[in-house]
Amino acid sequence: MRAVVLHSHGGPEVLTIEEVADPVPGPDEVLVQVAATAVNRADLLQRMGLYPDPRKAQPEIPGLEFAGTVAGVGARVTMWRPGDRVMGIEAGGGYAERIAVHERQLLAVPAGIDVVDAAAIPEVFLTAWDALVVQGGLTSGRWALVHAGASGVGTAAIQIAKAIGARVAVTCSAGKADLCRALGADVVLLRSPHAWLDDARVAVPAGFDTILDVIGGDEVDRNLQAVAQRGTIVQVGLMGGGSTKVNVGLLLTKRAHWVGTTLRTRPLEEKVAVTRRFAAEILPLFDTGRLRPVIDRRYSLSEVADAHRLMETNANAGKILLVM
């Protein structure tokens, strides 16, 4: 099969496409013929050598998600049959024509969604839902703050917050405000030159019950100021840097929670548990049209370097797909 293989780490030029052996599914695994994968921030870090595949799989094929059709099943597989449309997350190996995944880690592609477009769903909707709802305790009526509202995770988070009856504010740059509003954001806080914290205090004086932060850096201190009494800050990424000065007193007096989370490093039992709960709670909202993947651009696999370059400019709004 064709796959993107990393023989060294560095700029987008290290992403080389070559023929590698097909994965062989184990007895509980499904072999998926991948229709499309998508680019994630973590892929850029992995390419630069900063975020290795925790499975240490060789050859090193990046790619944290995929959508496609079932090409084969292991002897004990009961949930899927060849031809079924499936999607899912994995710790790596998504940038390839085929991938083998435990059957309980797979999700059915929602009926109304093209199998290629479905590759824009798993990573960001699982991440946003897990961060907001599972880790962050967001419910109807409560207020969420989502940083980078026009990012893949951001566009998923806005939709999920609204779908469950919560209220949501986002931070974003001016050019992306309209997209965030169109997706349902109740409050759009411009990141620059405005001080979003001041605007947030006017819009949501009691503070945010759940903050989804992919940025870190200077936002950390502002998050602690913006979080509500007994609120939760869910740290999903650190695009803005990881080492920062913190006023721990705010954590104490607000009785706040600050939670670090990643999907990639979770063991099988946790990935399966979160996937099955997502299938029950969130997947039906794609069938009803309440949720939809937000796609910025579709590249062919051979254009993978250009796809990485686009994400590095932060110009995208929504997901960048790689079509096989």
Added chain:
Amino acid sequence: MRAVVLHSHGGPEVLTIEEVADPVPGPDEVLVQVAATAVNRADLLQRMGLYPDPRKAQPEIPGLEFAGTVAGVGARVTMWRPGDRVMGIEAGGGYAERIAVHERQLLAVPAGIDVVDAAAIPEVFLTAWDALVVQGGLTSGRWALVHAGASGVGTAAIQIAKAIGARVAVTCSAGKADLCRALGADVVLLRSPHAWLDDARVAVPAGFDTILDVIGGDEVDRNLQAVAQRGTIVQVGLMGGGSTKVNVGLLLTKRAHWVGTTLRTRPLEEKVAVTRRFAAEILPLFDTGRLRPVIDRRYSLSEVADAHRLMETNANAGKILLVM
């Protein structure tokens, strides 16, 4: 009744004893004839004007806990009768001969424990249990790290961790190591001149599932290094300072939780809930002798200034009581 009243804030000399009106219990409240109260760090902060009573009660009487006998009950009280031995926490008013408290916030004094000594139980055992178990998820088999192991909260935390089948390491100064070991600490990490973090890595290589920290300051960074994958740091105090540089990357890669907590500011429904659960899960362990209050010294109420001075030296091991 006699009470310690704060007319101004400052050193121990502002603690003045005078006659004030008895509290009048509401229909759901119990009037307690206080046998003893105890000194807490928060009392020192309140005396200095740094930690006001959230109820803004006047006259300003400090004191977060008490033990005594029921002197009277409101019209709707069903749980207690005059003469019952009770103890509990309140947001203030403990440094007085009588206090009125909601009946569901009271705990029975365990059978084998003197009513004066019982004043050493509520604040530190509730705080330690809530931090370790309720907030921190400590269970049998897991490892706790308790900073300031010989403090009131520390001595309670060691006993609770052992009583539920967990393993516990403490940090303390050399002179208090024997007390911590006698209470059941599996590992004693000397705070100085040793670097406790290095010793902790040798003793508990996988890190601590739950860290109870009353110190903050420089310990914050070390806590993030010492916490286990998916572990929880419970921040109960900030004796060492609140503003500090933090490596948020560790929170993320460990998928750790960092929780700020206080008992004092909780609304009635939360105080009642935690008190009733404590009554079910922890109070029976005093009856069996598995848990016991650790008392450093008993002062009379008129010696309240000396009691504060003792705590300010950090020389105490266990609780400092004020006997009416």
